[in-house]
Amino acid sequence: MENGFIHLCQPDGCKSCGACCGLYNYADSSRDALVIRLKRRTELWHDGMRDSARAAAFSETMKHLEPQEKLYEVIYCCEFLGFIDEEERRVGCLLHPAQNRDADLRDASFYGRELCDGHFCPSYHHLSREEKLALIEIIDDWYLFGLCVTDIDLVKEYFRLVSERIYQMPAPEAFRNYHLKEAAHRFFTLKVSWPFRSPETNRFGKYYFDGSQYMISHIDYERFGCGRSRFDRIFLSLTSRFDSASELARAEALIDEYIEEFARCWRQMY
Ligand code: SF4
Numbered sequence: 001m002e003n004g005f006i007h008l009c010q011p012d013g014c015k016s017c018g019a020c021c022g023l024y025n026y027a028d029s030s031r032d033a034l035v036i037r038l039k040r041r042t043e044l045w046h047d048g049m050r051d052s053a054r055a056a057a058f059s060e061t062m063k064h065l066e067p068q069e070k071l072y073e074v075i076y077c078c079e080f081l082g083f084i085d086e087e088e089r090r091v092g093c094l095l096h097p098a099q100n101r102d103a104d105l106r107d108a109s110f111y112g113r114e115l116c117d118g119h120f121c122p123s124y125h126h127l128s129r130e131e132k133l134a135l136i137e138i139i140d141d142w143y144l145f146g147l148c149v150t151d152i153d154l155v156k157e158y159f160r161l162v163s164e165r166i167y168q169m170p171a172p173e174a175f176r177n178y179h180l181k182e183a184a185h186r187f188f189t190l191k192v193s194w195p196f197r198s199p200e201t202n203r204f205g206k207y208y209f210d211g212s213q214y215m216i217s218h219i220d221y222e223r224f225g226c227g228r229s230r231f232d233r234i235f236l237s238l239t240s241r242f243d244s245a246s247e248l249a250r251a252e253a254l255i256d257e258y259i260e261e262f263a264r265c266w267r268q269m270y
């Protein structure tokens with residue numbers, strides 16, 4: 001954090017985000033598959049390719065070494081995203097000056113230096129300061145952090161529901177408490193473990209791709225004889241599909257329990 005500015009891309013030494021570099025746009029964007037990609041790129045880059053004159057050769061090599069199937073063809077997946085620390089806790093740009101003895105090599109990339117340098121995703125504008133800082137306290141893992149920090153609805157809805165339950169927005173520092181952090185972390189982990197996740201491959205969070213453009217998904221509650229769920233935004237963020245009224249009821253109970261779990265911990269402390 002510099003002069004009050006919260007750097008969501010690289011918030012601290014424990015994690016970072018690479019979502020807008022196309023990190024989650026591979027057909028197989030599981031953690032294991034991404035780790036293999038990122039490790040291989042990082043090793044190759046530092047093993048003799050770390051040079052603007054060799055960047056094109058690096059790109060070509062990656063095209064042959066890596067599976068190219070994407071979720072959405074129109075979104076570019078940058079081959080220069082790798083690990084930027086020895087512990088492999090942070091993903092980041094291999095062309096960035098910090099990785100290349102102050103030489104900025106990003107002009108060798110698809111987007112170019114200016115675009116890469118000046119890009120701030122909507123989360124920078126739409127998440128409040130408290131929401132950003134709280135999320136940074138809660139998640140210490142690059143894979144989960146990138147998925148959640150870019151999901152504005154999920155973050156806002158969680159803190160809104162929690163705040164309603166405890167009659168205040170918890171201060172970001174409150175999440176330094178182990179129990180509160182764990183309770184909140186369990187909720188955000190649903191982003192990767194949600195049991196009602198749709199198997200459709202053209203969906204990502206609340207969006208789906210109809211072949212030419214993004215559309216916002218919709219859950220048809222009427223077929224279950226009920227109105228819009230109070231957790232609708234969360235369900236869409238979690239790419240949900242419900243096949244019966246009882247599945248929907250179970251999903252609502254699950255979200256409610258995660259919110260209540262945090263509230264219980266809070267009441268025990270304050
Ligand atoms: S998606 Fe947002 S937070 Fe993530 S790397 Fe891009 S600009 Fe940064």
Ligand code: SF4
Nearest residue numbers: 021078081093109116
């Ligand atoms: S060159 Fe740009 S798109 Fe590629 S990893 Fe670096 S910042 Fe991301």
